[in-house]
Amino acid sequence: MENTESSVYSAFIAIFRRDLKLALRRRAELINPLAFFVIVVSLFPLGLSADPPTLLRIAPGVLWISALLATLLSLESIFRSDYEDGSLEQLALSHHPLPVIVMGKVAAHWCTTGLLLTLLSPALGVSLAMPMDKLGALVLTLIVGTPTLSLIGSIGVALTVGLRRGGILLALLILPLYIPILIFGASAVDMAIADLEVAGQLYLLTAMLVLSLTLAPFATAIALRVTLE
Amino acid sequence: MSWGEFFHMGGYAVYVWSSYGMALLVLVYNIVAPILRKRRLLRDLVREKSRKSA
Amino acid sequence: MNFFHRFASPREFFRIAGYTVPWLGGATLILIVVGLYLGLFVAPADYQQGESYRIIFIHVPAAWMSLFVYMSMAGAAAVGLIWKIKLAHVIAMSSAPIGASFTLLALITGSLWGKPMWGTWWVWDARLTSELILLFLYLGIMALYAAFEERRSGQQAAGILAVVGVINIPIIHYSVQWWNTLHQGATVTKFSAPSIHLSMLIPLLIMAAAFMLFYAATVLARARWEVLDQERRSTWVNEYLEQL
Numbered sequence: 001m002e003n004t005e006s007s008v009y010s011a012f013i014a015i016f017r018r019d020l021k022l023a024l025r026r027r028a029e030l031i032n033p034l035a036f037f038v039i040v041v042s043l044f045p046l047g048l049s050a051d052p053p054t055l056l057r058i059a060p061g062v063l064w065i066s067a068l069l070a071t072l073l074s075l076e077s078i079f080r081s082d083y084e085d086g087s088l089e090q091l092a093l094s095h096h097p098l099p100v101i102v103m104g105k106v107a108a109h110w111c112t113t114g115l116l117l118t119l120l121s122p123a124l125g126v127s128l129a130m131p132m133d134k135l136g137a138l139v140l141t142l143i144v145g146t147p148t149l150s151l152i153g154s155i156g157v158a159l160t161v162g163l164r165r166g167g168i169l170l171a172l173l174i175l176p177l178y179i180p181i182l183i184f185g186a187s188a189v190d191m192a193i194a195d196l197e198v199a200g201q202l203y204l205l206t207a208m209l210v211l212s213l214t215l216a217p218f219a220t221a222i223a224l225r226v227t228l229e
Numbered sequence: 230m231s232w233g234e235f236f237h238m239g240g241y242a243v244y245v246w247s248s249y250g251m252a253l254l255v256l257v258y259n260i261v262a263p264i265l266r267k268r269r270l271l272r273d274l275v276r277e278k279s280r281k282s283a
Numbered sequence: 284m285n286f287f288h289r290f291a292s293p294r295e296f297f298r299i300a301g302y303t304v305p306w307l308g309g310a311t312l313i314l315i316v317v318g319l320y321l322g323l324f325v326a327p328a329d330y331q332q333g334e335s336y337r338i339i340f341i342h343v344p345a346a347w348m349s350l351f352v353y354m355s356m357a358g359a360a361a362v363g364l365i366w367k368i369k370l371a372h373v374i375a376m377s378s379a380p381i382g383a384s385f386t387l388l389a390l391i392t393g394s395l396w397g398k399p400m401w402g403t404w405w406v407w408d409a410r411l412t413s414e415l416i417l418l419f420l421y422l423g424i425m426a427l428y429a430a431f432e433e434r435r436s437g438q439q440a441a442g443i444l445a446v447v448g449v450i451n452i453p454i455i456h457y458s459v460q461w462w463n464t465l466h467q468g469a470t471v472t473k474f475s476a477p478s479i480h481l482s483m484l485i486p487l488l489i490m491a492a493a494f495m496l497f498y499a500a501t502v503l504a505r506a507r508w509e510v511l512d513q514e515r516r517s518t519w520v521n522e523y524l525e526q527l
Binding site: 172177222 | 416419439446447448459
C-alpha cells in the first residue's frame with residue numbers, strides 16, 4: 001500500500017484528486033444535477049406566473065430550494081460507486097483516518113456539484129428577474145451554504161448506501177436537517193433584494209459551515225463503519 | 230355547573246373533546262402496541278421451539 | 284455501577300422491567316385521574332380563551348414529552364454506540380414510536396386549539412413548525428431502522444441519526460423562531476401564557492408527570508419484548524417459554 005510517512009494532508013489531497021478525476025470522467029453524471037437545477041427553476045415561472053414582480057418575490061426561495069434538491073439528488077455519488085466496487089472498504093481499512101478520507105470525498109463532491117450550482121445561479125437569478133447588483137448576495141450565500149449541504153448529506157449517504165433502495169429514505173433523513181440552511185440562505189437573498197443588511201445571515205451560515213466541517217466527517221466515518229460491518 | 234354545561238365546554242366542545250379523544254387514542258395505541266408485539270412474538274417463539282423439538 | 288451492570292443484562296432487565304411496568308402504569312393512571320379532575324373540574328375558565336384553554340392540559344405536556352423522549356432516545360443511542368450496550372439501543376429504538384406519537388398528539392391538539400383561537404386549523408407558528416420538523420426527524424429515524432434487515436445495523440444507523448438530530452434540534456428551533464418573527468403577519472402567539480394561574484399550573488404539571496410515567500412504562504414494555512426477541516437463542520428465553 002501507500003507509504004506510511006504520507007501525512008494526513010496528502011491523504012486528503014490524494015482522495016480529493018482521485019474523486020475529482022473520476023467525476024470528470026463521468027461527464028454525464030456531472031451535468032445531471034445542473035440540468036435538474038435549471039429545469040426545476042424554470043418550472044416556477046411556468047407554474048406560477050411570468051410576471052417579473054412575482055418572480056422577484058419568489059426568486060430567493062425557488063433558487064435555494066432547487067439548489068437544495070439538486071444537491072440531494074447528487075449526494076449518492078459521494079459513496080455509491082465506491083461502495084459497490086468495494087473500494088470504500090479498502091479505504092476504510094487503510095491506515096489513514098477515515099474522517100480525513102471522508103473530507104476529501106466531500107470536498108470533491110462539493111466541487112463537482114455545489115460549486116457548479118453556485119456558478120450557474122446568477123444566470124438563473126437573472127431569469128427570475130433579479131437585478132444584477134443583487135446576484136452577488138445569491139452567489140455568496142450559495143458558496144457558504146452548499147458545502148454544509150454536502151457535509152450533512154454525507155452522513156445520510158453513509159447511513160443509507162448499504163441499503164438497496166436508499167433514495168427516498170435519504171431525502172426523508174436529510175431534508176429536515178437542511179431546513180436551517182434553507183431559512184438563512186433564502187432570507188439573506190430576500191433581504192439583499194430589499195436592500196437590507198445580510199451580514200447576520202452570512203455569519204450564521206458560516207457558523208453552520210464551521211460546525212458541520214468539524215462534526216460531520218466524524219459522524220460520517222462512524223456511519224460508514226456501521227454500513228461496512 | 231351541570232353535566233350538560235360541562236360537556237358543552239362554553240361552546241368549544243368539539244375542540245376540547247376531540248383533543249382529549251386524540252390523547253386517549255395515543256395512550257391506547259401505546260398500550261396496545263407492546264401487547265400485540267408480545268402475542269405475536271410468543272406465538273412465533275413457541276412455534277419455532279416445537280418445530281425444533283419435533 | 285453494579286446495579287447498572289446487572290440491569291443491563293438482558294435477562295435481569297426482562298425480569299425487573301416485568302415487575303416495574305405495572306407499578307408505573309398504576310401511578311400513571313392515578314396521576315391522570317387527579318390531573319383531569321383538577322384540570323377539568325377545579326381549574327376555572329380562562330378569562331380570555333374561555334373553556335377552550337383546557338386543551339393546554341394535553342397539548343403542552345405532549346409537546347414537552349415530544350422533546351424529552353427525543354433527548355432520552357438520543358441519549359440511549361449515544362450510550363449504545365459508545366459503550367456498545369445492546370440494551371441501550373433497544374431502549375432508544377423503543378422510544379422512537381412513542382415520541383413520534385406524542386409529537387403527533389402535540390401537532391393535532393395544537394391545530395384543534397388553533398381553530399377557535401386563530402380561526403384556521405393551521406398557522407405557520409414557530410412552535411407548531413418546530414414540532415412538525417421534530418415529527419419528520421422521528422419518522423426518518425423510524426424509517427431508517429425499519430429499512431435494515433439486520434437489527435443490529437439498523438439500531439446503530441438509526442442511533443447515529445438520532446444523535447446527529449440532537450445537535451440539529453437547537454439550530455432548527457432557533458432558525459424557525461427567527462424565520463417566524465421575520466414573516467409574522469397577523470399571527471398572535473396565543474400559546475405563550477405569560478402568567479399562568481396556579482390552579483391551571485398544578486394540573487398541567489400533574490399531567491406532564493403522568494405522561495412522563497406513561498412513557499417510562501410503555502418504553503419498558505416495548506423494550507422487554509424486543510429484548511426477548513433479540514435473545515431468542517439464549518437459554519433463559521427457553522426457560523421462560525417453558526414456564527408459559
